[in-house]
Amino acid sequence: EADIYQTPRYLVIGTGKKITLECSQTMGHDKMYWYQQDPGMELHLIHYSYGVNSTEKGDLSSESTVSRIRTEHFPLTLESARPSHTSQYLCASGRLTEAFFGQGTRLTVV
Amino acid sequence: AQTVTQSQPEMSVQEAETVTLSCTYDTSESDYYLFWYKQPPSRQMILVIRQEAYKQQNATENRFSVNFQKAAKSFSLKISDSQLGDAAMYFCAYRMLQGGSRLTFGEGTQLTVNP
Numbered sequence: 001e002a003d004i005y006q007t008p009r010y011l012v013i014g015t016g017k018k019i020t021l022e023c024s025q026t027m028g029h030d031k032m033y034w035y036q037q038d039p040g041m042e043l044h045l046i047h048y049s050y051g052v053n054s055t056e057k058g059d060l061s062s063e064s065t066v067s068r069i070r071t072e073h074f075p076l077t078l079e080s081a082r083p084s085h086t087s088q089y090l091c092a093s094g095r096l097t098e099a100f101f102g103q104g105t106r107l108t109v110v
Numbered sequence: 111a112q113t114v115t116q117s118q119p120e121m122s123v124q125e126a127e128t129v130t131l132s133c134t135y136d137t138s139e140s141d142y143y144l145f146w147y148k149q150p151p152s153r154q155m156i157l158v159i160r161q162e163a164y165k166q167q168n169a170t171e172n173r174f175s176v177n178f179q180k181a182a183k184s185f186s187l188k189i190s191d192s193q194l195g196d197a198a199m200y201f202c203a204y205r206m207l208q209g210g211s212r213l214t215f216g217e218g219t220q221l222t223v224n225p
Contacts, residue, residue, distance in 0.1 A: 042215070
């Protein structure tokens with residue numbers, strides 16, 4: 001079982017609220033990723049990091065932001081949540097030969 | 111840019127039978143990794159099998175095996191002796207050998223296993 005954790009598992013929040021999705025891993029991986037999984041189940045990379053103080057935007061444009069102050073921690077923040085942000089968010093960390101995924105956060109913005 | 115295509119949104123198989131899930135990809139790279147991930151209803155993605163492009167031998171992991179055709183850019187997953195626990199969404203994924211190791215996923219195939 002992979003040592004990567006996401007909290008919360010489920011979140012229902014009102015429009016305009018600021019939220020932070022947490023992701024932590026205890027495997028010492030430099031590389032970490034955030035994927036957005038839409039209702040059709042396809043995954044899209046929205047952010048990634050190759051190490052502390054390194055963050056890049058992914059393939060899918062997202063209004064969220066990320067930070068990487070510590071190796072083990074890669075939180076994702078939405079400054080003002082909107083219904084269009086409703087989705088499943090998956091965090092991953094890994095090495096070249098394998099990526100480990102968290103259990104995901106199901107976000108619903110009402 | 112690399113793309114991964116899974117042309118079968120849904121597949122079904124009888125328990126104990128064999129099923130093959132298809133995946134094609136497009137890349138200009140010669141060295142890369144290909145993966146099959148499984149996402150059961152619990153939603154945590156789990157690695158099923160991995161193939162290095164420089165290896166001609168097809169990867170095998172217990173009941174799971176791949177048919178890797180590099181020239182055709184095809185990477186299918188065969189599940190033998192299907193079990194009820196195999197029911198999940200299966201994603202094919204690609205990763206370059208160089209340049210940061212980002213995974214590019216296909217659209218996914220929902221596999222149903224019928225008792």
